[in-house]
Amino acid sequence: MTPAAERLKKHIGGEQPVFAIVLGSSLGGLADGLENQRVLNYAELPGFPKPSVSGHAGELVTGRLGGKPILMLKGRAHAYEHGDGAAMRPVIEALAACGIEQIVLTNAAGSLRPEAGPGSLMLITDHINLSGLSPLFGETGDERFVSLTNAYDSGLANQMRAAAKQESVTLHEGVYAWFPGPSFETPAEIRMATIIGAHAAGMSTAPETILARRFGLKVAALSVLTNLGAGIGGASPSHDETKREGAKATANMARLIACFTRNL
Numbered sequence: 001m002t003p004a005a006e007r008l009k010k011h012i013g014g015e016q017p018v019f020a021i022v023l024g025s026s027l028g029g030l031a032d033g034l035e036n037q038r039v040l041n042y043a044e045l046p047g048f049p050k051p052s053v054s055g056h057a058g059e060l061v062t063g064r065l066g067g068k069p070i071l072m073l074k075g076r077a078h079a080y081e082h083g084d085g086a087a088m089r090p091v092i093e094a095l096a097a098c099g100i101e102q103i104v105l106t107n108a109a110g111s112l113r114p115e116a117g118p119g120s121l122m123l124i125t126d127h128i129n130l131s132g133l134s135p136l137f138g139e140t141g142d143e144r145f146v147s148l149t150n151a152y153d154s155g156l157a158n159q160m161r162a163a164a165k166q167e168s169v170t171l172h173e174g175v176y177a178w179f180p181g182p183s184f185e186t187p188a189e190i191r192m193a194t195i196i197g198a199h200a201a202g203m204s205t206a207p208e209t210i211l212a213r214r215f216g217l218k219v220a221a222l223s224v225l226t227n228l229g230a231g232i233g234g235a236s237p238s239h240d241e242t243k244r245e246g247a248k249a250t251a252n253m254a255r256l257i258a259c260f261t262r263n264l
């Protein structure tokens with residue numbers, strides 16, 4: 001077990017979380033809804049990222065949601081910070097070592113469809129890796145040859161769809177294109193992503209999905225669509241817009257996650 005996993009195991013104690021959730025840009029407020037909150041700073045977890053992006057806190061929060069123990073990660077490392085696709089490896093590895101079997105990944109993303117506008121939510125059904133990176137670069141041994149055929153678990157996706165229906169939350173679905181960032185895409189890149197079958201563009205999540213599958217966790221993933229992709233209807237995305245629109249979607253995201261948790 002890594003030192004981070006040992007520290008995390010001690011924090012969890014007997015309250016085994018039913019899943020972990022990574023909260024994307026401006027979704028940190030979701031942790032406020034947890035009962036019996038206990039906070040562990042990433043600084044106490046060797047190898048966990050030092051968040052450098054505004055809107056990302058750097059805290060691990062455990063507690064109960066709908067009576068069930070869950071674990072929330074407020075803040076993630078992005079590949080664009082140091083050019084390292086494996087920046088989240090110590091996190092995912094520690095979760096797996098502590099017996100966590102499911103992870104929900106959330107992010108902010110640009111929508112490639114005008115009908116799925118800013119402030120709406122999208123269930124990620126698959127991804128396209130346009131980053132030129134892999135979190136498994138440099139790994140030796142056969143475990144690196146991870147199957148990504150059912151990367152976004154179809155059973156968890158069905159449970160997410162059911163929760164959205166129950167809560168009357170509109171949940172779009174689609175393919176997430178992982179761009180390296182940190183600059184936003186060009187309009188030509190957004191047109192290309194649309195042509196090759198993507199429905200959203202973002203700078204995170206896909207490497208975490210690959211790592212999660214590497215360590216045997218099932219994945220569900222949700223995007224908050226904070227803007228239309230560059231050039232669509234004249235759109236020119238900004239980080240301020242991402243934070244503002246992301247915050248607007250927090251209430252719907254919170255209801256969706258709470259219902260998904262209750263139903264587990």
Ligand code: HPA
Binds near residue numbers: 108109111179185229
């Ligand atoms: N592109 C990439 N990442 C993003 C976007 C976008 O348009 N919006 C929020 N995150």
